[in-house]
Amino acid sequence: MNNVSHSSSSSSSVNSSSISASDPNVGRSRSRSGDGSQTMSAEPSRRWRDVFWLGIFMIHLILVGGALAVLGLNRFKKSDRLNLDQYTKKYLENQKGLTEDYWPLYALAGGVGTVLGWTWLLFLGSQASHMMKIAVHILTTYLAVLSVLCFWMEQFFWGVAFAIGAGLLFLYVLAVIDRLPFTMLVLQAAVKMVWSLPEVMRVAYAFMLIMLLWMGVWSFGAAGVVALGIGDGGRWWLLVVLSVSLFWTGAVLCNTVHVIVSGMVFLVLSHGGREASSIPPKSLMKSLRYAVTTSFGSICYGSLFTAAIRSLRWKIRGVRSKIGNNECLLCCVDFLFHLVETLVRFFNKYAYVQIAVSGKSFNHSARDAWELFQSTGVEALIAYDCSGAVLLMGTLLGGLITGTCSGIWTWVKYRDRVAMVGSTAMLMGMILVGIAMVVVESAVTSIYICYAEDPLLIHRWDPEFFNQMSEMLHQRLQHRSARAREVLTHNRVDNHHTLETLPF
Secondary structure (H helix, E strand, O other): OHHHHOHHHHOOOOOHHHHHHHOHHHHHHHHHHHOHHHHHHHOOOOOOOOHHHHHHHHHHHHHHHHHHHHHHHHOOOOOOOOOHHHHOHHHEOOOOOOHHHHHHHHHHHHHHHHHHHHHHHHOHHHHHHHHHHHHHHHHHHHHHHHHHHHHHOOOHHHHHHHHHHHHHHHHHHHHHHHHHHHHHHHHHHHHHHHHOOHHHHHHHHHHHHHHHHHHHHHHHHHHHHHOOOEOHHHHHHHHHHHHHHHHHHHHHHHHHHHHHHHHHHHHHHHHOOOOOOOOOOOHHHHHHHHHHOOOHHHHHHHHHHHHHHHHHHHHHHHHHOOOOOOHHHHHHHHHHHHHHHHHHHHOOOOHHHHHHHHOOOHHHHHHHHHHHHHHHOHHHHHHHOOHHHHHHHHHHHHHHHHHHHHHHHHHHHOHHHHHHHHHHHHHHHHHHHHHHHHHHHHHHHHHHHHHHHOHHHHHHHOHHHHHHHHHHHHHHHHHHHHHHHHHHHHHHHHHHHHHHHOOO
């Protein structure tokens, strides 16, 4: 943290004039971002984007909702109420179980996840940095403890899975531990911004309640699946399908909050602060209206792929930084890295800021954001920042706590259903806590977009944070230049050695 904290004195030379001189894009972006605060208010109307994916999501929601109602009612207060067992005679085990036997277990998961999410939002202003540090340091230990607990319960698959997860997470933290001071600096700035906008906190509370209502329907059907009189294989397949549906629905709600909060943060930064009189009235309602109407298809589309691609990119970056001189392994990892980087160009979380501000399609927004970062050099800063991974660790910890609570109660009552209920309850907890976490992540993405558009927007909001970001960007660009020169020199030496050994 010392390298970052002393920047207010050492980076005073990195001011607005030096940035304007070193980056020709700033002059152009300043005029664009100077009116960026008026983008949402100046557009009389927006076109509907990615309508196909909006239709797919709504059809999926209707079909899954109907299936959940049928599966839950089939075992509600009466075994095989809808005579579904006649279609599964080959897989019948004649096990007795009702929906109401397992529904309270999911109700506990929903309650625990909601309490954790609301606790995070409640202590966001005062204890956010401590909670994020706890999540980073405790998650590995918690996974290891869960692994031992699963082995004791004779759940060997989950014991091995949690043990592998603990090991991979430990290696990842070791790989990025030198980046954590700067990551915490960015997260604290994002928390400061979000805490000054209490209206976006209320949006997160509202969307958490909406998600909780849908989870009531989802858990009703999931409890019916757990009570279904077919074999474990059939129940697991049904639960996997329902879990994919729940994940997509949760991601859509999370990213809707992302778009709403990003629009507000961008507006505040563009106008120079929350107290600026130039901020148009009812900005939050306008951002909300765009998010749930014209831009909702783009949110549904991006929610399918962004999380998986981002997680894969973090893992590859962590492995790539610790390979060393193993050229064969480095070649394989570089191939995967460039493949994922190509996907990131079209699927990244910074697209949601562009969607909020300009209302473009998802792929267009993602491409514009990534080209903006690469043209200004801010991509080097984003690659060094691990704020997304830290927030994901907090989300995982919340999900694991939720799954543990439901899993222990299930083990007391129905020991043969621990894995089914515990794993699905963990997903419920992750989604509920993720809606709270995405408020901070939205502020982080908006800060980077504004810094790339016009660094003076960040300077006007928080000069000290601006100096620290500028110094770190200067260090990362120097580091990349040094690595490029080292690789170039190494290749020249190898080529010279090859020419000397070739026979005439």
